[in-house]
Amino acid sequence: MTPHKLACPKCRRTVPEVYWQGVDVVRCPACEGEFEQLRFPALAAARRVERAGALGAGEANCYFHAENRAEVACDGCGRYVCAVCRVAISGRNYCPSCLETRADRRKLPENHRLLYDRIALVAAFLPLIVWPATLITAPLALGLCLYAWRKPGSVIPGWRRTRLVVAGLFATVQIGAWLYGFGVMLLK
Known part of the structure; x- marks a missing residue:
């Protein structure tokens, strides 16, 4: 379907079809401004x-x-x-x-579709039962949060980014606690 009207981006007036039919650069008859016309062949093609x-x-x-x-x-x-x-x-x-x-x-x-946000939450919270496992799972959860940030989530809209932020913050706190613990051990 071809558009029947084309407006000048400068003066917003309708440019008659004789000025823009078959050309790439259009000159507006009202304000004499030039602008480029981009044609999309798919719009003109008949739908199958x-x-x-x-x-x-x-x-x-x-x-x-x-x-x-x-x-x-x-x-x-x-x-x-x-x-x-x-x-x-x-x-x-x-x-x-x-x-x-x-x-x-x-x-x-x-x-x-893998739901990385849920995997990151499980990797951050589940190992608290056996706290030494957080030494491995906290960096894993943080890396998974960073990796999954631009990945598509569930087809059902929800709290994907919020879950990633919560898992990332919790994993960062766990990593900070381990670093603090190692620092205290080294200073003794």
């Missing part, structure tokens, strides 16, 4: 809409739409699905019911 083919003689039909011709078999359950029902994820095809069921959802590649 999947349409199901009509069922012919001797062809398999879609499990969900009996009147549609089946395109592929679902990689989760093996049902034949049409182009409308097919959901392609990482080169594999799935039907809508496999995406909805919890058992098949765990097998999908997009659902396997």
Whole structure:
């Protein structure tokens, strides 16, 4: 879809189409200012809409739409699905019911995401039961917090950054306590 209006960034007036059609540098007729026009070919391209083919003689039909011709078999359950029902994820095809069921959802590649914030919290707090383990886990938790800061979190929004900060602060306190303890031992 091509935009029908283009506004000058200096004077905010609409520039008629004859001034900007087919050129990269546009001159505004009102203020005589020049600006660059960036065209995105994807906006002008027609959207490709999947349409199901009509069922012919001797062809398999879609499990969900009996009147549609089946395109592929679902990689989760093996049902034949049409182009409308097919959901392609990482080169594999799935039907809508496999995406909805919890058992098949765990097998999908997009659902396997490490939650570094929770791992960092466990690494910082769990070893307090056996406090000498904090000598190893505190630097591990701090390093994990720094590593995970830019990694994607859960698909469900929540307290990811807060958990990372809490785990990082707690790990820093543990490291500081160890350094203080070693310093006191060396001064004796």
